[in-house]
Amino acid sequence: MRYVNIDDVEAGQFLGKAVYSGNGTVLLSAGVQLTVYMVNTLNRIGVTMLYIQDPLFEDVEAEDILQEATKQTLIHGISDTFEAVRSGKEWNAQKIGTSVEKLLTDIIDNKDLLIELTEIRTVDNDQYVHAMNVCLISTVMGINLGLNYIQAKELAIGALLHDIGKTGLSAEEEIIPGVKNHHTWRGFEKLKNKREFNLLIAHVALQHHERVDGLGIPRGLAGEEIHIYAKIVAVANMYDHLISHLEGGKSLLPHEACEEMMAMSEQQLDREVLIQFTRMVSVYPNGSAVRLSTKETGVVVSQHRGLPGRPVVRIIRNEGNDIDIKEIDLAQETTIFIEGVLA
Template identity: 55%
Template sequence: MKLVDIETVEPGQILGRTIFSSNGAILLSVGVHLTVFMISTLKRIGVTTIYIDDPNFRDIPHQEVLSVETKRTVIYKMSEMFAQLRSGKTFSSRAIADTVDDLLEDVLRNQNNMIHLSDIRTADNAMFLHSMNVCMMASLIGLNMGLNMVQLKELAIGALLHDIGKIGAPEVQEGRMHHAWRGFDLLKNKREYSLLIAHVAFQHHEAVDGSGAPRGLKNEDIHLYAKITAVANIYDNLIYPQGDEEPLLPHEACERLNAYSGTLLDHEILVQFMRMVSTYPNGISVRLSNRETGVIVRQHRGLPGRPIVRAIDKDGNDAVSYSEIDLAQNPTLFIEAVLS
């Protein structure tokens, strides 16, 4: 499986990763043979890269933290909740709590899998996937920081609902109209939830140096759950930005996060996050410092910048062969550029 630019996809190629619609239904299933119409539709709805099934890379481990079924459930429940709020109704606290239970089961089962945000986003599903990914990443960070199950569930619900104040919010968000205030006001009245859950929505845009919003809180005044959610939120927004901003590749996003250490983000939480994130995810094409090109095929947990690369070798007759280079065993080699 390889990650490729949508502009290079040809009819007949096989989709390597399921694409979801805005209500959690499967838009295109893994294994489908792509047609001209499908490719055109993906371009029209804003898809820029997709995973393609490549017989030379079928053995690449596909290790997700969340299962396809859990993703479908989370996206469906989020779309249902947003629709209820837009129509002026309340939402079911129990339904969200049950959804988080399913998500946490996957997180606990797959806690050794590295973070790799790979789901294809469209204009319709972007907000739901953002909420799901922030929840998943925040839960993994909390787990690695030793939070107990009660704390993990509070954190996960807060992270899943961190942007709830954006529903129906005005374009200009100032003062009590800031979506953090709106989210806090919505969640603090949910008697089934701890007030700490509401504070995740309230504080996830605060910064440890006091430069954040909406209240300019400083490090010691920001709750741990909100600090954790802030790291996950900013990372996801760097990979999948809103508006006209250019998306960053995972290694570029990690560099940006490190630049925020001690200003926007808590240093110790960043350390935990960097231990879990896949800086160069499986399936992407890279060029090495020795000018060889290849595809990332496996990872070393704790050494995110030193994965295993399957290099593509061509002889004088253009015959193709492959050899694997373990960057952890070759300290003089490094990844010079990401090609997809």
Template identity: 60%
Template sequence: MKYIHIEQVEQGQYLGRTIFSGSGAVLLSEGVQLTVYMITTLKRIGVTMIYIKDPLFEDVEITDVASDETKRAVMQQMGQTFESIRSGKDFNTRHINGSIDHLLEELLKNKEVLVQLSDIRTQDNAMYVHALNVCMMSVMIGIQMDLPVNQLRELAVGALLHDIGKVEKITNDSAEDSRMHHTWRGFEVLKNKRELSLLIAHVAFQHHERIDGEGLPRRMPGEQIHLYAKIVAVANTYDNLLFDLSLGRRMLPHEACEHMTALAGTQLDREIVIHFLRTVSVYPTGASVKLSTRETGVVVGQHRGLPGRPVIRVVKSDSTDRELDIKEVDLAKQTTVFIESVML
């Protein structure tokens, strides 16, 4: 598979990863042959990057920390929860805990797998995919920090519901007041759920606080911010840098990681950022890159301990265009070769 920009997709190519709606329903299944209408529709609903099948990379598989089935179940539960809140109804925390238990089980089983945010995002599913991504990354950070399972479960629920205060319409026009509203509102919604730990409510309340005391809503210094909220702040920042256009240009994973390193110690907790950088794929499998050797290739493998040094497959044609010269460059072994840029 290759991971390419929607503008590079051509009619007749085959979709490499299933695309889901906000409710978890299948919009387009893996393996479908793309038509002009499908490509146009994907652009219209906000899809910017997709996976396509490629004969030269048919053996390349994206190893996820959680299965599509489990992620779809979590998104469906999120949709039901948010719809209940919009309708002014109570929501079922038992169902949320059930979906989290399945997700947590898979994350613990795949704790050595680097996180790749490979689910295709649309305007319809953006809020749910964001919540799921923040949840998965937060748990993987927690695993790196050796948190016990009961704390990982609390962290997972808090991360999944961190933006629950955004579900109801915000009427104040001030950007700062809006942010304060969604953190306060999320806290108010969650603290009244006796089945949930109060710490979960504090994740919604504090995930926009900063280590230097310049965050919202209460400008709390770092020592007063709960560990769960600090972890979720790191995961939330990364996902927003990759996908939130309101922050400006969307960053590529390696750019976002560099940016977050610069934020460590001021906006974000430095130790948590270090743990985060050990869990995320800096150059996602399927991405096209340019090497310092002037060769171009596709990322086909990862190294857990060296996320910035993946395996690259380089494909060249000879002068007669009859045969292909295919080789793999393992950057963990070829230490003088570097990735110069990601090609989109």
């Protein structure tokens, strides 16, 4: 598969990875042959990147930590929860707990994989994919930082529900950070009385916009006053926002987002959590087209755990009637670097 910009997708190509609707059902299945109507519709609903099947890269797969069934369960669970909150109904905490247990099982089974956030986003599913991504990143970081299973589950639930306070809240209603109508306070209020949940889960919603330098919201907590769960979710939340829908500008590529976040170390974000984050997120996802310092262009085909910036790149040249294929392992070729991503 190749990971390509929607503007480069042509009718007749085959979809490499499923696209989900807002409630977790499959909108388009992997393997479907795309028509002009489908491509135009995907463009209209906000899709910017797609996985496309390619015979020259048929062995290349996205490094998915989560199974498709787990993703559907998570998105469906968070969709149902937010809809219940929006309509003022009681929501099922047990369903969220079950979804998170499936996520934990997948993470433990795939602990050697790097995180690649390449889920196809639409206007309809963006809020729920964001919640799932933040949950995934946070939980992997938490486990790598030494949390036990119970703590990791608490963190995962808090991460999945960190924005529950935004449900039913317009931007105009949240114009004064720090007051009780801010979504962090609202989220805390919605979660603190859930008997099935530890109170720490509510504090994730309350504290995920605090900064380690004390200049965050809603309470201006600093350093060790901020719980480790919230510090972890703050990093995951920042990364997913930067690569998906940067407010007032263009979304950043994964390696650009990582560079920007490192500049926030010990100001907005916790340094130790950031270091752990950079070790487990893929900055050049499989299928991405890249340009090397040798001026050659190729496609990322595999990753190295612990060296996310040094993947294996496949370069294909057409020489007359022959195709020349070579792979460069950047972990071995230490004088060659990725200069840019070809979106």
